[in-house]
Amino acid sequence: EIVMTQSPLSLPVTPGESASISCRSSRSLVDSNGYSYLDWYLQRPGQSPQLLIYLASNRATGAPDRFSGRGSGTDFTLTITRVEAEDVGVYYCMQGLQTPLTFGGGTKVEIK
């Protein structure tokens, strides 16, 4: 099983500033096709998770352009530039390379 480790656990942010979340996997998420099977999801309070970033760096349809993902192999980062109040919630990374699919423990983003 691939273990996903996120940090930090909690991230207080000031509106308008940037924030970054780290995700590390216990083995490389690069498949033979060259893609890194790492996704980012946001779960707003009381809602279902929603896709933000797929295959490490591709923004999902409808995701604001202030969200960006980078990384390859075992180290990945989600960056939110110009944080807005609606960005609060729990962010999860997930590896889709192999079953069992595994999620990071989550990072709770809150407004200072």
Next chain:
Amino acid sequence: QVQLVESGGGVVQPGRSLRLSCAASGFTFSSYAMHWVRQAPGKGLEWMAVIWYDGSEKYHAESVKGRFSISRDNSKNTLYLQMNSLRAEDTAVYYCARDFSRTRCSYFDYWGQGTLVTVSS
């Protein structure tokens, strides 16, 4: 628009069974792999199972293997999760999610609203 609507949750005694359904609409259900993901109260997300677009392959998490079974009926645009021998630790909100792919896991581009299963005597 794509919609996934789970149903079948509720309160059930330990050791009993429950079947969850996920009704899909707004897309060609038979063209996508589908997943179940759960979230225990106040906890993170846990992947449960995946089924290929045509039902030819299924994979389950070790924690539920032999107790839970994923299936689908493409003629009814519905995904199922049969849950047997339920335990207190199975208490969670259960989400169905669509995979972007047909025959591999990639990413979940749509999620349902979830259905709550509570296992308690």
